[in-house]
Amino acid sequence: MRMSALFGHTLRDFPKEAETPAHGLLLRGGYIDQLMSGVYSFLPLGNRARLKIERVIREEMDNAGGQEVYLPALQPIELWEQSGREAALGDTLFHLRDRKERGLALGATHEEVVTRLFQDHAQSYRDLPAILYQIQRKFRDEARPRGGLVRVREFTMKDAYSFDADDDGLNRSYAAMFEAYRRIFARCGVPTVAVEADSGAIGGKGSQEFIFFTESGEDTIVYCDTCDYAANTEKAEFVRPPAAAADPQPTEEVETPGATTIEGLATFLGIDPAQTAKAVFMMATPKEGGRGTPVFAVVRGDLEVNEVKLMNALGGGVDLRPMLDSEVAEYGLVAGYASPIGAPSNVRVIADLSLEGSPNLVAGANKPGWHLRNVNLGRDWHAPTADIASAKAGHGCARCGGTLRSSRGIEMGHVFRLQYVYTKAFNVNVLGADGGQVMPTMGCYGIGVERILSAAVEANHDEAGICWPASIAPYDVHMVGIGLDRDEAAKADAEALYAELRAAGLDVIFDDRDERPGVKFNDADLIGMPLRLTVSSRNTAAGVVEFKVRATGEGENLPRAEVVQRVLEAHRALVEGLSVESAALRARTH
RNA sequence: CGGGGCGUAGCUCAGCCUGGCAGAGCGCUGCGUUUGGGACGCAGAGGCCCGCGGUUCGAAUCCGCGCGCCCCGACCA
Numbered sequence: 019m020r021m022s023a024l025f026g027h028t029l030r031d032f033p034k035e036a037e038t039p040a041h042g043l044l045l046r047g048g049y050i051d052q053l054m055s056g057v058y059s060f061l062p063l064g065n066r067a068r069l070k071i072e073r074v075i076r077e078e079m080d081n082a083g084g085q086e087v088y089l090p091a092l093q094p095i096e097l098w099e100q101s102g103r104e105a106a107l108g109d110t111l112f113h114l115r116d117r118k119e120r121g122l123a124l125g126a127t128h129e130e131v132v133t134r135l136f137q138d139h140a141q142s143y144r145d146l147p148a149i150l151y152q153i154q155r156k157f158r159d160e161a162r163p164r165g166g167l168v169r170v171r172e173f174t175m176k177d178a179y180s181f182d183a184d185d186d187g188l189n190r191s192y193a194a195m196f197e198a199y200r201r202i203f204a205r206c207g208v209p210t211v212a213v214e215a216d217s218g219a220i221g222g223k224g225s226q227e228f229i230f231f232t233e234s235g236e237d238t239i240v241y242c243d244t245c246d247y248a249a250n251t252e253k254a255e256f257v258r259p260p261a262a263a264a265d266p267q268p269t270e271e272v273e274t275p276g277a278t279t280i281e282g283l284a285t286f287l288g289i290d291p292a293q294t295a296k297a298v299f300m301m302a303t304p305k306e307g308g309r310g311t312p313v314f315a316v317v318r319g320d321l322e323v324n325e326v327k328l329m330n331a332l333g334g335g336v337d338l339r340p341m342l343d344s345e346v347a348e349y350g351l352v353a354g355y356a357s358p359i360g361a362p363s364n365v366r367v368i369a370d371l372s373l374e375g376s377p378n379l380v381a382g383a384n385k386p387g388w389h390l391r392n393v394n395l396g397r398d399w400h401a402p403t404a405d406i407a408s409a410k411a412g413h414g415c416a417r418c419g420g421t422l423r424s425s426r427g428i429e430m431g432h433v434f435r436l437q438y439v440y441t442k443a444f445n446v447n448v449l450g451a452d453g454g455q456v457m458p459t460m461g462c463y464g465i466g467v468e469r470i471l472s473a474a475v476e477a478n479h480d481e482a483g484i485c486w487p488a489s490i491a492p493y494d495v496h497m498v499g500i501g502l503d504r505d506e507a508a509k510a511d512a513e514a515l516y517a518e519l520r521a522a523g524l525d526v527i528f529d530d531r532d533e534r535p536g537v538k539f540n541d542a543d544l545i546g547m548p549l550r551l552t553v554s555s556r557n558t559a560a561g562v563v564e565f566k567v568r569a570t571g572e573g574e575n576l577p578r579a580e581v582v583q584r585v586l587e588a589h590r591a592l593v594e595g596l597s598v599e600s601a602a603l604r605a606r607t608h
Numbered sequence: 609c610g611g612g613g614c615g616u617a618g619c620u621c622a623g624c625c626u627g628g629c630a631g632a633g634c635g636c637u638g639c640g641u642u643u644g645g646g647a648c649g650c651a652g653a654g655g656c657c658c659g660c661g662g663u664u665c666g667a668a669u670c671c672g673c674g675c676g677c678c679c680c681g682a683c684c685a
Contacts, residue, residue, distance in 0.1 A: 027636095031621095339682075540646050
């Protein structure tokens with residue numbers, strides 16, 4: 019590609035909507051353009067990077083036994099109603115109507131469609147196992163797009179769906195996808211760590227997320243400093259700090275004027291927050307709509323309620339929201355002084371595991387200005403217990419007793435064991451070897467393509483610009499021509515080299531513009547191709563071409579006759595350096 | 609959906625408080641000089657000042673109502 023003809027230009031200033039360094043570099047480099055909130059166009063450079071990422075994904079999916087399909091974005095709403103996800107996704111699903119007023123949805127994901135496809139075309143156990151995958155646009159009406167390309171409303175996703183006859187088969191497919199994912203992220207230069215995750219609205223159980231650690235991440239991950247346990251806080255198990263053992267003491271009222279928060283209460287009474295019980299009121303409303311159920315969640319004062327865990331403890335299928343003041347009054351609760359003792363019978367009380375071994379806590383007395391001392395679960399009040407509190411840095415690891423640490427991160431990919439969620443919803447069966455019916459068990463495996471793009475830039479840039487990982491760079495080589503308009507020999511040299519490099523199979527961008535050297539070098543650094551070659555009068559006269567590696571700054575003058583071979587070798591070395599092993603090393607030292 | 613910020617040239621922004629010709633830098637076009645890390649001169653092009661309504665002789669500027677974008681939270685496979 020000649021840069022004089024390339025559509026799109028670099029900007030000198032960072033556009034003000036740039037939310038992260040990576041987002042800013044992509045905007046400045048002429049890679050992407052925002053059309054509206056959460057919707058981006060890709061210019062030629064950005065599109066090439068996207069396609070390179072897709073190529074890596076295709077290669078790894080095909081190697082792992084996947085077969086690519088192409089599925090509709092326009093989908094009948096009935097399909098979503100049948101799986102129950104029309105309600106589960108709610109406003110996140112884009113709804114529309116055709117001219118005959120038929121209800122349609124824009125595909126937010128494709129489990130329903132692919133399950134139907136499988137049903138129509140799989141006939142017997144001989145069609146198992148099957149792994150179908152697609153790399154396509156998906157649409158989600160996100161409540162708040164953010165983070166540049168991180169949370170958007172229209173995006174490219176690779177989704178794979180596996181169908182197996184039994185658990186062993188599913189485990190094999192899952193393991194194959196897991197390994198493919200490690201290879202994909204490594205080859206794309208994005209260090210990720212696999213962590214245990216909540217399955218959310220997609221259903222199923224047993225899922226892992228591939229997380230790219232970054233301060234601007236949306237998720238909080240805890241990981242053990244001793245063993246390899248790592249999990250999203252939506253899911254993370256942990257050992258609660260132990261409470262001091264003590265015999266239950268008689269309950270007594272204590273006046274606590276103005277102490278409406280745990281912090282205020284602990285200060286007022288001169289005790290540790292862990293010696294209190296914290297009450298959080300929520301309303302659990304069915305996804306389908308309708309009247310909600312009041313929920314009274316109790317955790318020890320040193321912990322926080324985790325809404326995802328709470329939702330799962332309630333059996334799922336509900337939306338949780340904080341209770342309105344009017345509802346608090348309606349159910350006879352006293353904000354700041356609420357008590358699980360004598361909670362109204364129409365309020366669902368649920369206690370965190372931390373309450374079980376923590377005697378003599380201070381809890382609300384259910385009247386303004388008063389608390390109760392020495393409240394004990396099981397003696398003074400009763401409620402089912404569950405893990406409904408968030409793990410935090412400093413807590414104990416549930417696996418090995420080590421200490422948990424935490425970091426922010428972005429989900430790059432997610433692998434799920436769906437099992438029978440969709441085959442059951444659509445009553446999918448194939449003929450078994452014994453003549454009976456077999457219901458396939460499913461897995462699904464997603465990767466956000468633009469998230470990889472964004473994370474690859476975040477993980478690979480410096481002050482001057484992007485340093486693309488070689489396997490996903492829009493071009494392999496950036497050729498800079500200096501003063502070619504004033505030197506016929508240098509110009510001929512550059513043109514010849516441009517042709518030779520392309521003939522050798524390299525993707526080359528050739529800066530043939532009539533610009534000053536500084537402009538060209540700065541643009542080359544900004545848009546970030548992995549290798550740079552400079553052809554100029556003085557180099558041509560000396561029979562050399564300047565060679566430089568973008569990421570390291572290392573370089574040398576190569577004899578003209580060796581240039582193509584040396585560049586090929588250097589490029590191969592960069593691509594091979596993007597291995598699973600090197601990625602693991604980088605992730606560990608994040 | 610709650611709280612906050614912003615909206616003027618392709619980009620970054622000034623002008624608004626205190627109403628009176630639509631501005632700067634960068635970028636862009638042409639000509640000339642220059643040429644190894646974002647040169648210089650000359651001449652130009654480029655605007656629904658987010659929209660609608662109101663106040664006023666007169667509105668980018670004041671008032672009202674919308675819309676859009678961004679941030680924090682709620683939400684989020």
